[in-house]
Amino acid sequence: MIKKSALQIARAAYKPKMPAVLSGKFKVEEGTATQSVANQDEVKALFPNIYGMPVLKFIADTDNSCSCGCAANIHPPVNVGVILSGGQAPGGHNVIAGIFDGIKVLNSESRLFGFILGPSGLVEHKYMELTADIVDEYRNTGGFDIIGSGRTKLEKKEQFDKGLEILRELKISALVIIGGDDSNTNACILAEYYASTGAGVQVIGCPKTIDGDLKNEMIEASFGFDTACKVYSEVIGNIQRDCNSSRKYWHFIKLMGRSASHIALECALQVQPNICIISEEVEAKGMSLDDIVNEIASVVARRAANGNDFGTVLIPEGLVEFCPAMKCLLAELNDFLANNEAEFKMIKRREKRAYIISKLSAENSKLYESLPEQVALQLTLDRDPHGNVQVSLIETEKLLAEMVQRKLYEWAKTGKYVGRFATQVHFFGYEGRCAAPSNYDADYCYSLGYTASCLISAGKTGYMSSVRNTTAPADEWIAGGIPITMMMNMEKRHGEMKPVIQKALVKLDDAPFKVYAAERDRWATETEYIYPGPIQYFGPAEVCDQPTITLKLEQGKV
Ligand code: FBP
Numbered sequence: 001m002i003k004k005s006a007l008q009i010a011r012a013a014y015k016p017k018m019p020a021v022l023s024g025k026f027k028v029e030e031g032t033a034t035q036s037v038a039n040q041d042e043v044k045a046l047f048p049n050i051y052g053m054p055v056l057k058f059i060a061d062t063d064n065s066c067s068c069g070c071a072a073n074i075h076p077p078v079n080v081g082v083i084l085s086g087g088q089a090p091g092g093h094n095v096i097a098g099i100f101d102g103i104k105v106l107n108s109e110s111r112l113f114g115f116i117l118g119p120s121g122l123v124e125h126k127y128m129e130l131t132a133d134i135v136d137e138y139r140n141t142g143g144f145d146i147i148g149s150g151r152t153k154l155e156k157k158e159q160f161d162k163g164l165e166i167l168r169e170l171k172i173s174a175l176v177i178i179g180g181d182d183s184n185t186n187a188c189i190l191a192e193y194y195a196s197t198g199a200g201v202q203v204i205g206c207p208k209t210i211d212g213d214l215k216n217e218m219i220e221a222s223f224g225f226d227t228a229c230k231v232y233s234e235v236i237g238n239i240q241r242d243c244n245s246s247r248k249y250w251h252f253i254k255l256m257g258r259s260a261s262h263i264a265l266e267c268a269l270q271v272q273p274n275i276c277i278i279s280e281e282v283e284a285k286g287m288s289l290d291d292i293v294n295e296i297a298s299v300v301a302r303r304a305a306n307g308n309d310f311g312t313v314l315i316p317e318g319l320v321e322f323c324p325a326m327k328c329l330l331a332e333l334n335d336f337l338a339n340n341e342a343e344f345k346m347i348k349r350r351e352k353r354a355y356i357i358s359k360l361s362a363e364n365s366k367l368y369e370s371l372p373e374q375v376a377l378q379l380t381l382d383r384d385p386h387g388n389v390q391v392s393l394i395e396t397e398k399l400l401a402e403m404v405q406r407k408l409y410e411w412a413k414t415g416k417y418v419g420r421f422a423t424q425v426h427f428f429g430y431e432g433r434c435a436a437p438s439n440y441d442a443d444y445c446y447s448l449g450y451t452a453s454c455l456i457s458a459g460k461t462g463y464m465s466s467v468r469n470t471t472a473p474a475d476e477w478i479a480g481g482i483p484i485t486m487m488m489n490m491e492k493r494h495g496e497m498k499p500v501i502q503k504a505l506v507k508l509d510d511a512p513f514k515v516y517a518a519e520r521d522r523w524a525t526e527t528e529y530i531y532p533g534p535i536q537y538f539g540p541a542e543v544c545d546q547p548t549i550t551l552k553l554e555q556g557k558v
Pocket of ligand 1: 087390392
């Protein structure tokens with residue numbers, strides 16, 4: 001028998017809250033036709049069957065006696081497949097629980113199949129049936145281990161056809177893909193293909209990623225962001241208390257989040273560090289690595305002048321991609337590596353750096369050569385299957401700590417800096433991705449899954465499950481569906497223009513950044529740390545049921 005912690009046992013009994021409308025009788029309300037966020041003609045041409053569909057909202061239906069909003073009162077059973085795709089995010093198991101419960105309400109004979117280890121499970125026909133006893137084991141737990149996840153990109157016709165074979169064999173008529181921007185792009189491509197070939201399989205996406213960058217007017221948050229930020233903020237708070245106790249270290253803390261700085265910004269709002277770098281600001285101001293180092297060193301010197309030789313620096317994972325010169329270097333590297341992958345793989349490790357230096361344009365070659373050897377090599381590591389630089393493998397926290405140290409050493413010679421500078425470096429990412437979901441994520445995820453089952457019963461395809469108004473109590477949340485094509489634009493991937501869901505980066509004119517920018521000078525000089533403590537599941541609502549500060553500020557609720 002599997003042993004469980006007391007918290008796991010207590011938490012298993014938690015009943016996620018969901019939009020009140022889904023517990024009663026409801027119907028689908030359709031909005032007007034939609035357009036993609038950019039490149040309308042190109043996106044429309046690539047998705048002729050599912051482009052332009054309306055936004056959907058489930059609303060109460062007092063006349064209809066069916067709880068799912070359909071005209072009939074008896075649903076035939078439906079077989080549904082589910083895929084967890086990309087990086088883990090807290091709450092994925094509750095999405096599955098929501099889908100399961102939703103399709104069982106439609107008809108108790110409905111069945112749910114999980115494809116193993118991500119999209120490759122569909123193509124390789126690796127699956128398992130998710131029965132009630134299995135789903136019950138995983139309710140309100142973190143992780144994706146119920147079926148596992150993976151990053152295989154579904155993009156080729158052969159993959160779609162291979163997938164269709166197993167869908168037909170299992171009589172699956174709807175597939176839910178739980179993933180981030182890249183995976184929901186896959187969902188959209190698959191939905192178009194199955195619609196165009198009359199395959200009879202609906203495809204629904206669910207917005208997942210701790211990075212928080214899959215959001216827009218209609219999708220207000222990606223699940224997992226809330227829990228991950230709370231976990232990181234807890235440990236940063238603990239570090240701040242440690243550093244305020246011993247007063248001898250500067251902590252350089254890199255935070256996951258890929259390109260966008262949402263996680264770093266949210267953590268900054270929660271813990272009030274001395275410095276938080278926001279990549280999007282770095283790009284907007286055209287800052288070089290040296291400018292960033294100068295900024296950090298200036299704060300260190302200012303605090304040292306007040307006798308404070310300690311502090312915290314939050315660094316977003318994707319920072320290097322946002323310094324214009326580095327961005328230019330990475331773009332050339334990406335294209336070069338995409339076109340010369342085989343040759344590069346043959347070069348011996350110790351010769352790789354010189355090889356790259358010899359191949360790049362003069363300016364990029366110079367910059368590449370100036371980087372510490374380890375970081376230079378990290379920039380050439382394999383891209384992920386979607387062509388993204390694996391920023392989690394680039395040790396920006398070490399790079400900056402070293403560069404600041406060198407700068408202070410120079411400043412010390414002229415008396416510009418007087419102090420002691422000792423550093424500790426950290427990278428928080430994997431620690432938070434599989435945490436037990438906060439109440440917010442447990443409720444949000446369950447609602448997203450349940451909504452996906454409603455979209456299925458309404459016969460929809462090419463939609464992302466959407467739950468909005470989540471700063472209000474859960475019974476007031478709004479459930480519906482957003483056409484995935486509405487979020488798309490064309491971007492260069494692996495050297496080619498491809499349709500992808502537009503990433504939401506931190507907006508410098510939005511409330512979360514503005515609030516941070518208004519406070520940061522004081523946080524830099526004073527020591528105004530906040531110690532959020534661990535996520536709480538039981539207790540007063542102001543402790544247990546709060547959404548992120550980012551979301552509250554975005555919705556004007558602070
Ligand atoms: P998703 O976009 O797939 O949700 O991934 C999130 C993430 O945690 C990023 O923050 C991080 O850069 C990346 O995954 C790490 O990837 P891997 O899990 O392959 O190490």
